[in-house]
Amino acid sequence: AQTVTQSQPEMSVQEAETVTLSCTYDTSESDYYLFWYKQPPSRQMILVIRQEAYKQQNATENRFSVNFQKAAKSFSLKISDSQLGDAAMYFCAYRVDQTGANNLFFGTGTRLTVIP
Amino acid sequence: DAGVIQSPRHEVTEMGQEVTLRCKPISGHNSLFWYRQTMMRGLELLIYFNNNVPIDDSGMPEDRFSAKMPNASFSTLKIQPSEPRDSAVYFCASTPGLTGEKLFFGSGTQLSVL
Numbered sequence: 001a002q003t004v005t006q007s008q009p010e011m012s013v014q015e016a017e018t019v020t021l022s023c024t025y026d027t028s029e030s031d032y033y034l035f036w037y038k039q040p041p042s043r044q045m046i047l048v049i050r051q052e053a054y055k056q057q058n059a060t061e062n063r064f065s066v067n068f069q070k071a072a073k074s075f076s077l078k079i080s081d082s083q084l085g086d087a088a089m090y091f092c093a094y095r096v097d098q099t100g101a102n103n104l105f106f107g108t109g110t111r112l113t114v115i116p
Numbered sequence: 117d118a119g120v121i122q123s124p125r126h127e128v129t130e131m132g133q134e135v136t137l138r139c140k141p142i143s144g145h146n147s148l149f150w151y152r153q154t155m156m157r158g159l160e161l162l163i164y165f166n167n168n169v170p171i172d173d174s175g176m177p178e179d180r181f182s183a184k185m186p187n188a189s190f191s192t193l194k195i196q197p198s199e200p201r202d203s204a205v206y207f208c209a210s211t212p213g214l215t216g217e218k219l220f221f222g223s224g225t226q227l228s229v230l
Contacts, residue, residue: 035218043205045221091159103172104149104209104219106159 006107023092122222139208146213
């Protein structure tokens with residue numbers, strides 16, 4: 001069974017500083033995708049970044065980057081130069097790369113507070 | 117593109133009443149998902165459709181929940197009768213259907229059952 005674990009229920013960071021959110025997952029599959037979604041107080045789920053498991057290179061999107069360790073089944077999110085607008089719940093998610101197996105499994109989330 | 121559209125945004129009802137949540141996926145997307153979000157259980161998949169056909173409804177809590185997708189542009193999630201423990205945010209999401217594609221989420225429906 002696929003599971004996604006986020007061990008940090010809450011994190012805080014000073015504005016302009018860097019923070020890393022942790023995520024581990026359990027799977028027997030070799031081909032899959034990993035995602036980080038952001039959920040601000042508006043409730044909207046917004047994709048932050050996506051990583052293909054077959055790619056060794058870590059994905060980056062502006063101030064957001066991941067540290068993908070396939071052997072360790074770890075997928076952490078680094079936010080650089082944190083901004084007030086980064087305050088939100090962050091969810092790590094996993095999706096197997098298999099036709100018909102479309103479910104996206106979510107972790108329990110990490111609430112990020114950005115301190116001015 | 118208007119994105120995934122859900123209605124209503126908020127719903128308050130009394131225990132025992134029927135509740136219908138609505139979703140319009142992004143045009144051209146073949147897969148549609150219904151998720152429920154609560155503090156205790158996080159985001160749970162209730163059911164998903166591919167090409168309007170239910171593929172996996174194992175997450176539907178019980179017979180009080182039902183979902184339909186009569187066409188590619190509309191889906192409903194119905195709870196009858198509703199109970200206080202059904203109070204949650206219900207999200208609809210769609211995707212083009214290709215593996216690995218991200219899910220596009222609607223804004224959710226906040227359901228409160230009194």
